[in-house]
Amino acid sequence: MPKKGTKSKKAVDDVPDQQENKLPDYLELQRTRVVCNADAPIHTQGFQYSGAFAAMGVDNSVSVEKFCKNFKIDIKRLTEDDMEFDMIGVDASIANAFRRILIAEVPTMAIEKIFMADNTSVIADEVLSHRLGLIPLDADPRLFDYISENDVPNERNTIVFKLHVSCEKGSQRITVKSGELEWLPEGSQLSMASPAQSGDKQKTFTSFSQSQKEILEKPLGVKFKDITIARLGPGQAIELEAHAVKGVGKVHAKWSPVATAWYRMLPEVVILEQIEGEEAEELVKKCPVNVFDIEDLGNGGKRAVVAKPRACTLCRECVMGPCGEKIQLRRVRDHFIYTIESTGALPPEVLFTEAVKILEEKCERVISELS
């Protein structure tokens, strides 16, 4: 008898304990999922305020320790120029901050100034200059400094390329490719002074104190050698010098280090009620990305199961039909499938690390401004 008594007492103690620490299921669903109904998504806002569930005795605050415990990264794909990973346990505001920084604030090198010596091709100077600016350069921006308006171009802030191509008279038309840009590690070769006052000889548009070959480990160049710059007809020629400088994507997209960086929330497909027989087959056929699969039941029956929820594009085709009530489409609010496509200057994993560093620097700047 005493045994039974203690047991029942324990059970009574357990109940309020659970109620204190756990939200009811429907609120937990609203907190952690966005539900995509046939007409519109619901619960898109989420609960950010730390005291949102104070009346129920549930703490909604996130301390740094709690964040560190729950945060996870799972890499799905990593190649030389693109990667996909899952970032779990982080809010959209922070995931979005990284995306914004990747696109607009991680620096790269790009051609900014063109010194056109000769251009007899059909492509206009400004169009040609613009095209050159967009060519991705294989140069690590971390090795260079920013150049401001009054700075003299030197070996630490400028990369000089030369393009000198001509099409001989009577020959076939030629295509000028980006591979023909020639790196000048010693700096500009164009003379600044006009011939009349050429007393101080060899004053060029840059003042390199040493060759870039000495300060860089590997030679610089363009990332892709097969980008068409222009086409030259017989007798036409282009002679120019291009100066590349360090910059960020918010000034001009040519400095953006990513082709694009994006994320999506992890889709979750839930079958609320069993879907069997013909209905199941119809459902499998309806999904354009084959999220569903058929499971054979022992007695010859068929049942729909969710096979590849990750592939779901949330087209909502499955929740719109007659059996739409039986399926729920959701997204996990704190699980992001992140994709980064690099343009080539830096590998994608380095880009992400740089982006996180930039957010840290921003915080540091504001802290020092406040104190």
Next chain:
Amino acid sequence: MEHGSLEDSSASTFSIMEEDHTLANSVRFVLNQDPRVAFCGYSIPHPSENKVNIRVQTTGDPAKDVLKDSLQDLMVMCQHIRGTFDTAVADFRGNKLADAMDIDLNKK
């Protein structure tokens, strides 16, 4: 720049130049998770001006200190993210290498 009253330090608006949604939205998120914060929000007064206003109202503590703590927390979170990411990349590379070696062994 801080705009608040002299008597009451628990509510202030902070004007931060050369910043945008990137920082302001992240900081707002971290501030909202702090139990000392009663209200917080941010606005960009004009889209062509590089400036954000962050409003912080606390339950008593000085708003400036709470904001500074939040920024500090955000920095620690970033450091943790960077650390986790670097380990994940190293693990992924390690596993890939191990897988490649497994395949080679199978071939033999």
